[in-house]
Amino acid sequence: MACIREVSVLELTAEWLQQPVKLENWVTVGERRYIRLQKSDRKIERALCGESPGKRRLITGTTIIEDLTKLRNEAHHRASREVELGRVEDDLGFDEAAPPPKRARRSKVSLPDSLDIVAPPQGATEGTTVRVLTAGGFEPLWLELSETVINYLRAAVVNQVADDSIVDPSEKAHPSPSPGVYWSTKKASWRVRVNDKGKQKTRFFKPEEPGDDSAVASAASDAAAFLEAHT
Secondary structure, X not given: OOEEEEEOEEEEEOOOOOOOEEEOOEEEEOOXXXXXXXXXXXXXXXXXXXXXXXXXXXXXXXXXXXHHHHHHHHHHHHHHHHHHHXXXXXXXXXXXXXXXXXXXXXXXXXXXOEEEEEEOOEOOEOOEEEEEEOOOOOOOEEEEOOHHHHHHHHHHHHHHOOOOOOOOHHHHHOOOOOOXXXXXXXXXXXXXXXXEOOEEEEEEEOOOOOOOHHHHHHHHHHHHHHHHHOO
């Protein structure tokens, strides 16, 4: 799980990070902290992807920032419309018995500092409600900073990366016996990913005795055979 602490700057530690990441480009609005999410931000990429092998820009293969920006823009549009309609009615004092004038005077729209959006599920991770700073169009996305949000973003990145490039350091407990077969410390199993009717699915192969080398090797062979049969 992710953990955020403030040491003159905000520092992120997580199980997928070998070293803490100092977060930049954050602001405080009210009593909440918000961080700017941009793919070009190397600190954000490292916070979500960890150390990318070969300096690959793994985050460029994801759409989570664009997805959340779209949701923010939709929420901004709805909020603007609701406030505008409410003010026009107040200004004109509509009477249900009388038709409204042909042209209504437009009122200046005043929106709250932040809006709630519902982020969609990511793989096995459930969707969650997150708070964003009010903005629209191509303005940067500012997301409320919390451990829950960081863990959600991490799950989104792992779910959207099409290959096995994101591997937690803890998964190096047993070296990969063949391409596409990786050890998962969390599940004490070998992990493989296959395409099933256009969808990526994950399959785990657990040794009968995780502490027994021969059992671990046997499960690895099963995993490799399953991957080869579905490739």
